[in-house]
Amino acid sequence: MARLANLETEYPVLDSTVRNFCASHGIFSVEDFLIHDLYMLAAFAEQNDSSEGLKEGIAQVLSIIDDMHQPWLNGMELLEDAKRNKHVFPTGIQGIDLLLGDGTIIFWNHLVLYLDTGNSFSPQRIAYFLGKTINPSSAQAKNQFLQKVMSNISCHSVFDMFAMFDVLHQLESYLRCQDGRGGCQMRLLIVDSISSLISPVLGSSSTQGRALMTSAGYLLKKLAHQHNLAVLIINHTVGGEGGYSKPALGDSWKCIPHSRLFLSCDRGSNNYNVSILRHPSMGSLLTVLLKKALALQVSSVNTYISRSAEASQKKLRR
Template sequence: MPALNGLEQEEVTAAPDSNFQRFCAAHGILSVEDFLLHDVYALVALAEREVNSEELKQGINQVLAFIDTQHKPWLNGLELLEDARQNKHLLPTGCQGLDLLLKGGLLEGQLTELVGASSCGKTQICLLAASNVTYKHMSSVVYLDTCNSFSPKRVAYFIGVLNPTLKQVRCGILERIMANILCKSVFDIFELFDTLDQLQTKLRDQARSSDHKVRLLVIDSISSVISPILGGNMAYGILLLEISTHKRRSLMISAGFLLKRIAYEHNLSVLVTNHMVGGNVGSLKPALGESWKGVAHTRLLLSRVNRTNKCSISVLKHPSMARGNSVDFLIPEENF
């Protein structure tokens, strides 16, 4: 999320002035993210103690107005249908099972969530999708790695499967393809917000540049950066002790809506992975709870036969497909 002193670069009618920024800084608020974590009513009460209280309260209202603009506007059914017809296309991932199940690939402009137990192949599908999009579509991929699982050697292998003539890493074509996968390690939700803010700036500028268009955003895994704030993981130190459960969930939902906004406004596909946790009677269920359940447009469950490359993928949620539809498939076996 942007810093308060950077709001003048956003699409807002008026950015908070320097007095308001100094007031916020005095209370540890340096960004919109900090603002969301702060009790707004307490902030207003602090502002009322100041000589320039009216100007400070106006600044608070301006930031709140900016936050409101981050959500999609109301659209009627005709506008949604026209948008679907003209702007949203399927993005093939190169994963036979996934593309077959989704009748062509990931829908651009939407968020797809892939859930599954540890070592079921979620990362492999993400790497295969990144390989396919950069090679076959000559587009860029942004890959946010939250658990050190990105493997450039595996990507090179997948590209070699797509075109056996490119198996040598020294090949100039392969190097250019690999250069179009922009990978960044992200280890907490606050860094995720900062990274997504930087990405939005890049996406706004890409139409004016000669760079390949970003068509796919991968986050592997979204649960690795969100679960710690929901469970009060002390890895965040004293900060989480001051954040209520409600605000932690608000951070999670804000991250989800931001991803959907990026997908919609820039017409790209967003693919995130989520791990499984224990449910009732020893069963497994997707992590992040009921609040996250409705965020993704499409939710898919991945499983695989132990110690093989045989996988199954099924629909948990889809805007136009029945729950339970499934496909069995194989992932290329080398180093799997």
């Protein structure tokens, strides 16, 4: 956490008098307040000639600490927040929507931020998918619709963790200013892919990489929760035991996303498999089998839903 000496510019009440008083009690940072007896500190402040200024400084630091954690909420408050503010986006593919739990349809009048870490963003591909999901009455209507959707997508190229943090902090400031205002709001953040940023800084002999990964996960979850964003994070796969693929970011990352889907391809049958690795309300054995057509045309996907249960499998076909 920040040192008190670095906070005076933003909080003038934390002047040299307050800092010297705190230093005399072994307090040099906001973190030091968390392990100090605040009642004793307030009592010492009362005995000082500058007691009013000191009490204002102590109150300011406590306010900073309060802003750093989420407020306590009971079950009913959480339920109301989920009903009022939390949204689930349809993917356009019914089988995957079933895996994710489906939800309220948020149509095209929202902003999307796409963080591209490998120059993989393709506007032509997006235009192709949009063309398959709408049936406009004329070519002009189709072009107007396409322009509206594409103008709501903002793509930023980021090639290292610090560039991503930069963009995310700018996004946080922007969203904080936009909250409560009308107009077009951001509802989707895509990071494609986060593993290509984190993998280079992960090392067995250093904890810095894992600390950066944890900080990135915390910031993404904070944005999702506080500003009601849907956050889609791409994590590539690597070879695992027995020749099977596994997520590149392993155990340290798996607890960060709310839901994790594992996509794989059976080259023998040309089927794509989508399995749940983690979900807050669904079992991890649910799998969707998507025909090869997924890569070619969304509307012609044949989807098979299969649930694994002990010795038998039940299939639900769309």
